Structure formats: C-alpha cells, structure tokens
Amino acid sequence: MSHKPQIRIPATYMRGGTSKGVFFNLTDLPEAAQVPGPARDALLLRVIGSPDPYGKQIDGMGGATSSTSKTVILSKSTRPDHDVDYLFGQVSIDTAFVDWSGNCGNLTAAVGAFGISAGLVDPGRIPDNGIATVRIWQANIGKTIIAHVPITDGAVQETGDFELDGVTFPAAEVQIEFMEPADDTGGSMFPTGNLVDDLDVPGLGTLKATMINAGIPTIFVNAEDIGYTGTELQEAINGDAKALERFETLRAHGALRMGLISDLKEAAQRQHTPKVAFVAGPKDYVSSSGKPVRAEDVDLLVRALSMGKLHHAMMGTAAVAIGTAAAIPGTLVNLAAGGGERTAVRFGHPSGTLRVGAQARCENGEWTVTKAIMSRSARVLMEGWVRIPADNA
The missing domain is CATH 3.10.310.10 (Diaminopimelate Epimerase; Chain A, domain 1)
Structure with a gap:
C-alpha cells in the first residue's frame, strides 16, 4: 500500500501576548484551504495536532492548552483604510473542531509584525525608525484594530524591556487599540438590556x-x-x-x-x-x-x-x-x-x-x-514551513 508524502506550507510560529500560534499568509495555503470550509479546517487541525484523545497534541504544533492551540490567516486587506485582514481559528484539542466565532486579543499583538514582515503592509507606511501604525480588519468579528509596531532600521523590533505578566522574558512593547469593540450587528453591548x-x-x-x-x-x-x-x-x-x-x-x-x-x-x-x-x-x-x-x-x-x-x-x-x-x-x-x-x-x-x-x-x-487600549508584546519563535500528510491538504 502506497502512502502520499507530506507537503510543506510556509508558516511562522509566533508568540503574541500570553498566547502563541501558527501564522499563515492566505496565498501560501493550498488552494482548497484558501476559502472557508472543511478543507481549511482539516488542514489547520492537522497542523496543530488535533483531535488528540491524549490531550497533548504531540503530533502537531499545538501546546495542549487553549493559549497554544491557535491559528492565524492573514491577507492584504481589500477594505479601504486597512492594511491587513486577520482571521483567527481556535483549534479544539480533543475534538475535530475549529471555532471561528471570535478573536484572539493576545495574538492580535503579533498580527502587525507578521503583516509587515510578510510584505502585506505598504512599505510607504513603514518608517525607517519609529512606530508603524498597522490598520487591521478583524474578520471574525468585523472590527478595526490598530497596532502600533516599533520599527528599527526598517524592520520590526522584537526585543525590548517591556515586561508582561504571564510571559517569562521582556520584549518590545506593542500598543493595541480595539476600535468600537462592542457589538454593533443590531444588538446591544448588553444583549439583555441590563447591566446586571x-x-x-x-x-x-x-x-x-x-x-x-x-x-x-x-x-x-x-x-x-x-x-x-x-x-x-x-x-x-x-x-x-x-x-x-x-x-x-x-x-x-x-x-x-x-x-x-x-x-x-x-x-x-x-x-x-x-x-x-x-x-x-x-x-x-x-x-x-x-x-x-x-x-x-x-x-x-x-x-x-x-x-x-x-x-x-x-x-x-x-x-x-x-x-x-x-x-x-x-x-x-x-x-x-x-x-x-x-x-x-x-x-x-x-x-x-x-x-x-x-x-x-x-x-x-x-x-x-x-x-479599548492595552499593551502587549510579540516575537517570532520560528519560521519556515510546517509539514502535514498530503491527505490532510
């Protein structure tokens, strides 16, 4: 019986805030996974190593916690006044399920940096030194987020002395602004109409x-x-x-x-x-x-x-x-x-x-x-390719 070889997909493993996940450029994904649906979910599940009845995600990139079982897909934004579109997938550890219902605020801190490094942000918006303002469209929830990414000599600065509880080592500070973060899809910020x-x-x-x-x-x-x-x-x-x-x-x-x-x-x-x-x-x-x-x-x-x-x-x-x-x-x-x-x-x-x-x-x-405003930090942990069996692509 013959078995198909593994395929490799360009990817970057990043920490953002107190989470980490696998980041993809949309156009680097296999064609079937470039659109929402079962093919995309199957690919991300295999990348992360789910579903795993042992709860360890040993055969994947996941870290067996909700903070480390995450995926991000970025693309150049087609929306006016935005730089990148950011789609977040929370991968279940023990079931074959990818939840697309919300955002990851921690990984948001890494989105601007990835977008710049992946060439998704107009170079004219990136200073040689200073702060790059990256305008993010959060596709899961339909909201704008602004990331203020430090730049040194034209490249994303990841090292620094900003300390974040829950993260062992200091890094560069990334300020995040969540613009009009409350629900505006016809419902109230307080869905029941009550504060309590x-x-x-x-x-x-x-x-x-x-x-x-x-x-x-x-x-x-x-x-x-x-x-x-x-x-x-x-x-x-x-x-x-x-x-x-x-x-x-x-x-x-x-x-x-x-x-x-x-x-x-x-x-x-x-x-x-x-x-x-x-x-x-x-x-x-x-x-x-x-x-x-x-x-x-x-x-x-x-x-x-x-x-x-x-x-x-x-x-x-x-x-x-x-x-x-x-x-x-x-x-x-x-x-x-x-x-x-x-x-x-x-x-x-x-x-x-x-x-x-x-x-x-x-x-x-x-x-x-x-x-709403908060400061986080982010850095690249590894970059290159992830490999999965071709049957899952």
Whole structure:
C-alpha cells in the first residue's frame, strides 16, 4: 500500500501576548484551504495536532492548552483604510473542531509584525525608525484594530524591556487599540438590556451576572457567589472536574440568555465564545510565578475560563471586556473595582496584573465604547514551513 508524502506550507510560529500560534499568509495555503470550509479546517487541525484523545497534541504544533492551540490567516486587506485582514481559528484539542466565532486579543499583538514582515503592509507606511501604525480588519468579528509596531532600521523590533505578566522574558512593547469593540450587528453591548441580570443556572442557583459583548462575549459573575475568592490559580479549578462542569453549564445558560445560541445543545459547537469570568475586590495573593500581588496594586481580581479551562493569565479580548465593563458604573466588574466612573483599570489575574483602558459613554440610555487600549508584546519563535500528510491538504 502506497502512502502520499507530506507537503510543506510556509508558516511562522509566533508568540503574541500570553498566547502563541501558527501564522499563515492566505496565498501560501493550498488552494482548497484558501476559502472557508472543511478543507481549511482539516488542514489547520492537522497542523496543530488535533483531535488528540491524549490531550497533548504531540503530533502537531499545538501546546495542549487553549493559549497554544491557535491559528492565524492573514491577507492584504481589500477594505479601504486597512492594511491587513486577520482571521483567527481556535483549534479544539480533543475534538475535530475549529471555532471561528471570535478573536484572539493576545495574538492580535503579533498580527502587525507578521503583516509587515510578510510584505502585506505598504512599505510607504513603514518608517525607517519609529512606530508603524498597522490598520487591521478583524474578520471574525468585523472590527478595526490598530497596532502600533516599533520599527528599527526598517524592520520590526522584537526585543525590548517591556515586561508582561504571564510571559517569562521582556520584549518590545506593542500598543493595541480595539476600535468600537462592542457589538454593533443590531444588538446591544448588553444583549439583555441590563447591566446586571439574575441568571438561573442549574446546580448553582440564581446568580447575579453582567453579560457584555465588547471585545468578546463575556459572562461576569461574583467570585463569592460561586464559592471562590478570586485569588485562585489554575490548579484550584482545572483539577476539579465537577467545577469545570458547573462552569460549562453557566457558560451555556449565559450564551442562551445572550442570544448567542438558540438551544443549550449548541454551546458545545461554540467553545470559544462566550467566555466566563468571575470577579472579586482586591486581595493579596501569590501569582503562579511566585510573585506577590498586593491588594493595593490592583483595582480588582478577575479569573477567566477559555475553552473549558481556567486561563493561565488573561485573554486579550476578555481584557477588553473587563476594561469596558469597568468603565460603566453599575456592572459587576465596576462594582468589584469600587464603583464610580473610570477610564482604566488594573486587575489581578493568575500570572500577575494587567492594565487596560476603555472610553465608554452613555447616549440615549445606551452604552457605547469608543475604544479599548492595552499593551502587549510579540516575537517570532520560528519560521519556515510546517509539514502535514498530503491527505490532510
């Protein structure tokens, strides 16, 4: 029996923020994978090493966590006043499923750099030294993102002294602006119309919840209402199968209430969104690296789940939701931070702290957010080709 040889596809393995993934130029993909559909999904699954019943992704580029099971496809933008189109695919680890329902805010930090290096950005927009402003169209959610990429001697500068909790080594700072990140597809930033709702969840009872669509659809609840303090690290939750099951039940009922699904059974096919997060007021704790986080150094604590597990730091899109909700008086996030009006918030997460700013305003009883801002870093880890069996191309 003969077997087809492997094929190779140009690719770049990049870290962006506290995530990493495989980046592709759209035109480098096999023709069948240059359009959405089963062929594209099959290729990305094989590249990452999914589905893997062992949960390790040994036979692929994935790292067996939601933060490292990611793919990005970029192309020169056809939209006016944009440089690149950015499409994100969250690859399930143990099932044959690629979720296209949302953005990855962390990998967004690497999009501008990849776009410049891949020749997708007009050279005339790139200074010899200084900051290149890359205008990104986020195709999953239909939003504009602006990345401010440092340039030295005409090339992307990746090294620097910017430190990001959740990332071991310093690098160059990349400021990201998420423009008008709230939902504008006919729905409200608060899909239920309320800043806080009573959400009935089997096994947990009736919970106070802030459900917001800004950056990424997110369900916020109070830590104490579900038996936590807000200082938890990954092992406290990810090793508790019953806790994870309760969080998934909460996520499914919140998704239904937000109108993201029409039946609870659909939640299993929408793993990337919505996110679930729990909040608490400031407390002292020790981060996963052993670094002390003092209550006086943060405005609140937030823990968030991604793809069914507690995230090791914070998803960039969830940070946008946090910053937006914190800027709106009366949300659970705002109340946990002490209430009142604010344009920025520093929150504690399992790996340390993160600051995010947001500009929100209320007009005719409806809240809108102009933009959310945060700083991340990014760098190329490896570039060349990925190889997969030809049967998967």
